[in-house]
Amino acid sequence: MQRNLKELMNALAPKFARVEPRLQATKYVRAVMSDLPKRNGWTIAEQVGDSSPDATQRLLNRASWDTLGAMSAIRRFAVSHLDAAAQPTSLSVGALDESGQEKKGTATAGVKRQHMGCAGGIDNGINLVHLAYIRTGAGHTLIGSRQWIPAEQISDPVKAITTGLPLELRFATKGELAIDLLTDAWSDGVRLDFVVGDEVYGACTTLRTFLEEHGQAYVLRIRATFTLTLGGGTCLTCEQVMATHLKQKRQWTTRSAGDGSKGERTYAWAWIATASPTHFLLIRKHCTTGELAFHYCFVPADQPVTLPRPIAAAGLRWPVEETFEFGKDLFGLDQAQVRLYEAILRHTVLVMAALAICAVSAVSARRRTDTQAPPPTRPDQRPPADPGMIPLTIAEIKRLFNAAGIRKTSLEHAAHWSAWRRRHQARARWFHRRSRLATAYSQLS
Structure with a gap:
């Protein structure tokens, strides 16, 4: 554990212009890894032995350091260790998902009334899009994050200045933020067998086109009303495909979507070809309740098209939820009590560092424990x-x-x-x- 902490903090050192914020960042990472019940400027300062929260607040708000460069260093550290612990044939998956943080008032960058998964509905808060790296047989952790900012805040000069929005910032949908995260990951040498995500990303035509242009296989959740073009030019929604083409029990196969804490997660699956030889509809049905989930799949022509691979990829979407749970409950991912755009991202990056250190340590201890x-x-x-x-x-x-x-x-x-x-x-x-x-x-x- 100490060795992994030292290795990552040494990798982060060049991202800081001065030694003082670098040392403060190390103290911050140690503090979010502590047993503090709440992590904010005051509690972190007290935990690390500072006489006031000034140094912590300066680290997040004003200190000179390369936030995205630090994120890149964390990404390379985490991916290299997870890859080293995995079997060469195991799948590597990039899971896209967003995570929210409830906020009061209107002074925080990106805050507005919106759908918040953490709140179970519409509430006041902020949302960040995350990319998690998942390697079967090894582990998973966050390797990228971007905050979603509403268009009306970017176009409001007063709001943009008071919340610290960068001058070059342009409005981006969550799907477009996902493109930025994947571009950064590929630049760092991260190679993914599949990209997975929920309906937010499956509905984004821009994201799907981007992935296909780069030859990146994906398994993205889509709504039942999503329209597909089948052979002969027939256009049907997923619901209509179910009613028209999957009337017989023998058309379903029962397979495991992976190993969960309570055993194999077994579902019934159906695999429907579309008019395109590289696109497929994958349908998952719960064996007990009959609940359905639809996945739009793209597999490049030079890659094997076998049912177990997209099923395994679809089953690897859930670890990102576990990563959010760890990040929030254990490291305070959703406790960024800051208001500026850059400060929110910096808190997220330092929590990502703590999470990566513990994830890598758990992977290295897996076989012997x-x-x-x-x-x-x-x-x-x-x-x-x-x-x-x-x-x-x-x-x-x-x-x-x-x-x-x-x-x-x-x-x-x-x-x-x-x-x-x-x-x-x-x-x-x-x-x-x-x-x-x-x-x-x-x-x-």
Whole structure:
């Protein structure tokens, strides 16, 4: 953990014009990795031993450092370590999604009443578009972020000045911000087997065209009303495709979308060709509820077109939600109590650094800390005497890192409880898997 922290902070050093903000940035990263219940200028300053929040506020608002350059360094650090830990044949996926932060008032850059997933509906807040890097068998973390700014704020000179909007900033949709993130990632040598995203990105024609022009395969969620052109020039919505072409049970195949905490995430899948030989409609149906999800897929002509690959890619969209959960709950991703455009991005970048350090540390510890018992193979199988332990997670890595900085007895106590939790989770995971086997057997009988 300490080695990864030192490696990343050394990589970030050239992005700072002076040593003082560089040292303050290191203290900031350590503070967001701490057990602070709330992370803002005051609490971070107190945590790192400053006499006032002035240095922290200066770091975010006025200090001279290359914010996007720092993001690039974090991206290269995270991707290189995740790639090194993964099997050569494992999928690499870039997941696009936005995350919000509720805000009061109207003085913050980008704030307005809008749909906020964190609020469960319309609320006052800001939204940032993120790119997460996911490598199967290794891990996942955030590697890029951009804040979405409403057009009316960019065109209002007073608002633009008071919230610190760059003079060259132009309005961009979330899909267009995603293009910027992917362009930066490719510039840093990041190679993706698939790009995935929800309906916001699937509905963006500009994004889809950009990906296709660059030969980038994608699996993007689309709405049931999305119109496709099938063979013979027939135009149908996804709902109409379901009603017209998928009437028989044999047209569906049951496959896993990946391994979840409770076992294989199994769904029924259908694969429909369109008029284009490189475009397909992938439909996912929940085996119990029948809930449907539609995915528009592009696979370049020089890449293999096999059903398991887009299914695996579609199943790798959910880790970005887990990354948001870790970022918010463990590192304060949504606790940027600043108002200026650059300050919000700088807080996000420093949280990304903390998240990347813990994600890389968890990946490096996975093989030697994963002692789980073999999964059950029969619904009547007796549980193992020792369920073993799940591998160290980002949350456990963070707890142990903080305990190590106090005293030896605290580390021993934290290690004991970490082992207890991981053993309990391994036991629960084993029983969840057995329950799913029982459900599968009952459906066959």
